[in-house]
Amino acid sequence: MQNDMKKLLKLNLWVLVVLLVGFSGCYHQQPKNNEGTPELTAEQLDSLSFSASHHYSNNYNFVVKADSLPLIRQQPEEVVSGVALDTLYVMHNNHLVVADIRIVPASGEDSVWVQLARDQSTFGWINETQLLPNVVPDDPISQFISTFSDVHLLIFLVVICVIGMLYLALKIVRANAFLVHVRDIDSFYPTLLALLVAASATFYASIQLFAADTWRHFYYHPTLNPFSVPPLLSFFLASVWAILIIGLATIDDIRHKLPFSDAMLYLCGLAGVCAVNYIVFSISTLYYVGYPLLLVYGYWAVSRHMAYNRSRYICGNCGVAMHSKGRCPHCGSFNQ
Structure with a gap:
């Protein structure tokens, strides 16, 4: 009889341990901060919005398909103000990467300006309407x-x-x-x-x-x-x-x-x-x-x-x- 009581007690203890482990495993505390989707800055949100509507963004790679493509060394705001321009040319089949994108409302309908870099010493700005017909994505x-x-x-x-x-x-x-x-x-x-x-x-x-x-x-x-x-x-x-x-x-x-x-x-x-x-x-x-x-x-x-x-x-x-x-x-x- 005493042996039966000991076996029953051990069985109850094992059942209790299994229930505690099961309930503790099912419990999930909601994190205070969602680590999977951190809060984005205004600049990041603008970049995502631009990428969704224009389908390219910073660090995107292009290849020049025109004979040559003019890039302006000055900032887009200076171009709009009418200062003397310093222009450089990248040639056919040159590989370019998007370094920066800027919206200049003063440019009117052509308000999107893209900064392209061929290498560390060759980079400049160009309007998007002039850029896209003369380049192709760097993908076969x-x-x-x-x-x-x-x-x-x-x-x-x-x-x-x-x-x-x-x-x-x-x-x-x-x-x-x-x-x-x-x-x-x-x-x-x-x-x-x-x-x-x-x-x-x-x-x-x-x-x-x-x-x-x-x-x-x-x-x-x-x-x-x-x-x-x-x-x-x-x-x-x-x-x-x-x-x-x-x-x-x-x-x-x-x-x-x-x-x-x-x-x-x-x-x-x-x-x-x-x-x-x-x-x-x-x-x-x-x-x-x-x-x-x-x-x-x-x-x-x-x-x-x-x-x-x-x-x-x-x-x-x-x-x-x-x-x-x-x-x-x-x-x-x-x-x-």
Whole structure:
């Protein structure tokens, strides 16, 4: 009996210890000062507000894309007052870092002034409206976007694509070769790739048209990860990755279906069609014409492939795919 009482007492003590440890572990005293989000100074709040609206701030890196960029050694307030200016120039491809940003209301609409530094001895001020068209963020993705958004490059691409497509069309007609949408192979990948490029170009122009600020933030802070951006940009990046994957699948499929020379000619024609799609749909969407044009193009491309380029039958003698019943083009056997 006495042993039972001792065991019960020990059990009660263990239960008490477990309860005390449990309750003390659940207790959490609210800190008087939130260490995770300390109070910000007025200067820090202004910097965060500027970064949210302009998408860059102090210590941001640019690269000069113009032939040269003038920087003023004097303070912005002195520039506004009309003093004699001491100007220095930074040249093409120079790397610059934002050292300071100042708002000068006396400058009117061009009130934002940015101090840039190339090195410790070369720095000066420039107005934001003069700065941004002549620089590009120091990131390869941003530089790629800037290059393919250049108006002069687009005009050049249009001319090159028109000349190239005319040459390829003439060569393909003379050689009786294959061409996507015209004399296509028995594969849906080329048609899908062309449609995907057209849809991506339309969506790319739509973002610039209806969500310009979102696209501008992506331009200053680019990424290729579709899971780290808002849904709009996530869908666009997913389409870019899809183009890459479908493109690799297309090359592999063409390689197995055509001889090397015919495959190279077909790939050149496919690249030309994709380039034309990118230019046409990215420009026409800015004028709202791209949306009905994409619907018409998609319906025409899919229906043409299903009607003329899909093999629905297989030869009973040699097993070669056939577009229709009748005599096999490979072995000559007649299939009913």
